[in-house]
Amino acid sequence: MPIESRNEEMILLKEIAELLNEGTDTSDVLSGVLKKLLDVTGLQTGWIFLIDDHGKHHLAAAEALPPVLADNHHQRMCHDDCWCIDRYNKRKLNKATNIIECKRIEDVLEEGAGDTGGLTHHATVPLRAGHERFGILNVGSPFKTHFEKNELALLEAVAYQIGTALKRIKLTQREQETALIAERNRLARDLHDSVNQLLFSLSLTARAGVEMSANKEVKQTFSYIQDLAQQALGEMRALIWQLRPQGLENGLVSALRSYAEMLDLSLETKVTGAASIPGKVEEALWRIGQEALGNCKKHSQTAAARLFVHISHDAIVMTIKDNGCGFQYEENHEIPSLGLKNMKVRTEALHGTFQLKSKPGSGTEIQIQIPF
Incomplete structure (x- = not known):
């Protein structure tokens, strides 16, 4: 040459x-x-x-x-x-x-x-x-x-x-994904050890004020502060759950069941098949499941939902259903909320498919299929 x-x-x-x-x-x-x-x-x-x-x-x-x-x-x-x-x-x-x-x-x-x-x-x-x-x-x-x-x-x-x-x-x-998880865990710990404890202390203080005060208006004020503190405490705990999924080490279904309990939502679960799920897929399904269960609690006007998970050697299918009020949605139409759009984006980022079914009075069903 x-x-x-x-x-x-x-x-x-x-x-x-x-x-x-x-x-x-x-x-x-x-x-x-x-x-x-x-x-x-x-x-x-x-x-x-x-x-x-x-x-x-x-x-x-x-x-x-x-x-x-x-x-x-x-x-x-x-x-x-x-x-x-x-x-x-x-x-x-x-x-x-x-x-x-x-x-x-x-x-x-x-x-x-x-x-x-x-x-x-x-x-x-x-x-x-x-x-x-x-x-x-x-x-x-x-x-x-x-x-x-x-x-x-x-x-x-x-x-x-x-x-x-x-x-x-x-x-x-x-490495970046590992660093991001570590940072989420650190932030979750900080929120739990500082803001979460402060809100808990505020709730106890307001409760004591209700019991100690003889003035009706002061009692109502303390009671209102206690309610706000309890509400903020619940939202803070949900945020900590989103940052650091406690219980995910015991599996996706176990973590979602615990999250539903925290939301006071009854969750029926069924799992078929068995295989090792890649961490990235499990994390995505965890986030999607959180959003879906949160929607059930906020919008479905029901206190119960069902979770079905089928695992094969090369894919996982997760279905979350409720028998709540539902809403009008036609397949192939634009997804109506940001939360549902985020679920679809997370699914498609892993080359999966997202299906949404809902009708007024017939509940809502979300099905996620992700290959691995």
């Missing part, structure tokens, strides 16, 4: 390493690296699929795709599998592969759906760091049907850098 070519490759790898080391947002990092790779190598088109442990892919970055593949928010790239993803999921894609005819492009040509701009093939490279796998890098150019060995070697080097950066970002996010 000519010295000039080697120098160019070293410069490219250095610049890509700098981009990867500086970035913390996966989407921005992958887009920047892909653009840099195409600019330097002279290749025109590229895209990156990130693939989860269940083989589900999503388009994480794309550069200069033919319009027929970029239209409708990259619909053709986001749905259905293709040969490269199939080979990756079957663990038959372990190194840079010279050329793969693109099934998505072939489908376009067969359907006469649009112009591919001469793009018919692409090289594909797995993104790895050690034994961890993250997805694939695909690159190509119009009418290019062959990659030289040195081109494939360069793509493998870049792919390894990307894989290593993705692992670093993943570890960083995990």
